[in-house]
Amino acid sequence: MTRREGGTFENSEAFIEAQGALGRKIKRLREQHGLSQRQLASIADVSGPHFGLIEAGVGNVSLLVLVKIAKALGVPVSDLFEGIGSSRSAMDSAIVRLAANLEKAVDHLRRRTDEIARFANDFGDFMQAYAERKEQEEPRPAEGERVPDVVRKRGRQRKANPPEEG
Numbered sequence: 001m002t003r004r005e006g007g008t009f010e011n012s013e014a015f016i017e018a019q020g021a022l023g024r025k026i027k028r029l030r031e032q033h034g035l036s037q038r039q040l041a042s043i044a045d046v047s048g049p050h051f052g053l054i055e056a057g058v059g060n061v062s063l064l065v066l067v068k069i070a071k072a073l074g075v076p077v078s079d080l081f082e083g084i085g086s087s088r089s090a091m092d093s094a095i096v097r098l099a100a101n102l103e104k105a106v107d108h109l110r111r112r113t114d115e116i117a118r119f120a121n122d123f124g125d126f127m128q129a130y131a132e133r134k135e136q137e138e139p140r141p142a143e144g145e146r147v148p149d150v151v152r153k154r155g156r157q158r159k160a161n162p163p164e165e166g
Contacts, residue, residue: 020057021084027055044072
């Protein structure tokens with residue numbers, strides 16, 4: 001979502017960080033209460049899409065909506081701002097975001113590795129079952145047993161007279 005045009009402070013790193021921190025705080029409190037976004041939005045009487053934007057840290061939020069959310073969570077409004085606007089630098093914020101993204105990427109790769117291992121096991125089982133079935137359908141001559149002349153002649157004919165192309 002693109003940010004709307006506004007004053008310079010609204011697009012400043014400090015404002016964007018405060019907005020994001022508020023959204024993360026609300027999300028953390030919501031999860032501690034075992035509520036979904038939809039449930040908390042309903043309890044707080046806030047539209048679902050608006051609540052989603054607030055929690056994502058991109059939606060502007062009024063004091064009235066913050067009071068409704070705090071009440072629905074059973075916490076004072078001041079708790080929503082606890083830790084926001086601390087002296088954490090932009091670099092610290094970037095590091096936290098990068099670490100979270102790295103953790104997501106590692107989890108994704110771990111899941112993919114597990115999927116590939118399961119596929120490899122399933123494929124190995126399939127190939128083994130296929131080979132066993134093939135052996136049952138087409139018995140091969142025992143060691144030392146001769147292949148019938150008819151089979152050998154057919155093989156020689158194919159080599160001598162390859163099929164014409166086209």
